[in-house]
Amino acid sequence: MPARLFKGVITALITPFRDGNVDFAAFEGLVERQIAAGVHGLVPVGTTGESATLTLEERQRVVEACVRVAAGRVRVIAGCGSPSTAQALEMTRHAKTVGADGALVVTPYYNRPSQSGLEAHFRAIADAVELPLVLYNVPGRTGVDLANETVAALAAHPNVVGIKDATGDLGRVSWMRARVEGDFDLISGDDPSFPGYVAQGGHGVISVTSNVAPEAMVALYEAVMACDREAAGVWQERLIALHKALFLDASPAPAKYALSRLGQCAEETRLPITPCATAVRPAIDAAMAEAGLL
Template identity: 65%
Template sequence: MSNLDALPLFSGVITALVTPFKNGEVDYAAFKQLVETQIKAGVHGLVPVGTTGETSTLSMEEHKEIVRLCIEVAAGRVKVIAGAGSNNTAEALELARHAKTVGADAVLVVVPYYNKPSQEGLYQHFKALNDSVEIPVMLYNVPGRTVIDITNDTIVRLSKLPNIVGIKDATGDLVRMSQLRIAIEPGFSFISGDDPTLLGYMAHGGHGVISVTSNVAPAEMVALYNAAKAGDFATARTWQDKLIQLHKVLFADASPSPTKYALSRLGQTTDEVRLPIVPCAEAVRPLVDEAMKAAGL
């Protein structure tokens, strides 16, 4: 296969899974059922212990067990991209090595937060992962959380490393999608991390989404993706119109509290979160209910 025909390693609807809690502990039984529900709904992949999975308040042992369990339950039916982000490069390497050991298809590694590294520091952080662990690495750019934005030049530079296979772009900046697509060799996975702009992201050449909304509406997100992939943007817009209210309201309070509230309404998890996140505000709950109704849930 020539490079011009290279296909991205990852595409489709990839759910950024919540981590269910019960009485303060990880509810592994509910997590297993959530994975099954997602796969049955037709999603193309799963991300355990990302931002939506409250990875920042999980212990290292909990983090590793959730990754292992996700891979065990998925059993090769969909791809699993394990969250392995940290602002400590050594810790990110430990998480990536564990993900490889238990059989993850790739790792999702967020731009290091709080430290405010330079672009060279970002490059060396991701290069260390590329050089040290033989597993596909997906960059995760979310400057709204990390403060630092990985620039297009740094992304292009990193794309030349053999194990850096794609990016989750949560900037919502659709212009960057086209700029990067032109600058990077075919085969790189361009994955949106921003549900509301997925439709436009795919029109610009993106390959899919790592989605919060698909926790709650997996089949509907798959329908939107399938229509956009087929070039049927009229149908895709119909799904977008049904889901846009839900896309927005799931961030009307600190994420993932509205998503967990929605899942509790569907009987899939409790609405428990871990401090410093608190349960979905009472004022937001009716908005979530209304958005779920608009989405046909």
């Protein structure tokens, strides 16, 4: 696999809905908006894309739309996670078939497998499909933590090319750099701490905030990569309230509300996620204004 296959600002895309169905016209507009803003990659039907409440057919159609609209201009990492290894494998096969550049596979949620079970889950997928696979560790959502040692063992597999680390533990990136041999893409999954993650040797971020403020997130990443502490500080201070505001209610409801304020899609969600609570909307508006969006 080529070095640094995935890096930079990679947007964890929301899935817009209208009248209970996926709004593909709005989704395609969001993809174009992200590419025009200079992001480096896109993740359709990840956690932020409400993958857990999409049907398998909807997930596949959204991935297909993303690949088609992106048309090779940025890398597309299809969200392929599932608590079922068989379904995750089916999604990964589909992602390869339709031309995605990689698969993002979250640790199986709800059933809380052991470390040996996690390793076997990812190996089964990596063995079966020759597509770059990015591990996704988000214990706050899945109830299980992918241990550093398990990541290091999986990194030896030629199809396992990186990790999205959404733990917020900045010590992990240094551990990985010291112990994982060869090219392995270290991607933050935590917007507020990603500048520190990249400063310690990480390669980018899979971002919720970049749905709403893609240009600013790209500028922040570029400042960090250029070791321009002053510029990075300015951009991070401009965005920090937005990073936090987008999680004041169950994600992605706040992001969808923010995008509706920008006229990019409806704020509709799918149960059990409900539309953004009225009580937190003023804080989101204020954060958007602070970021220069309103």
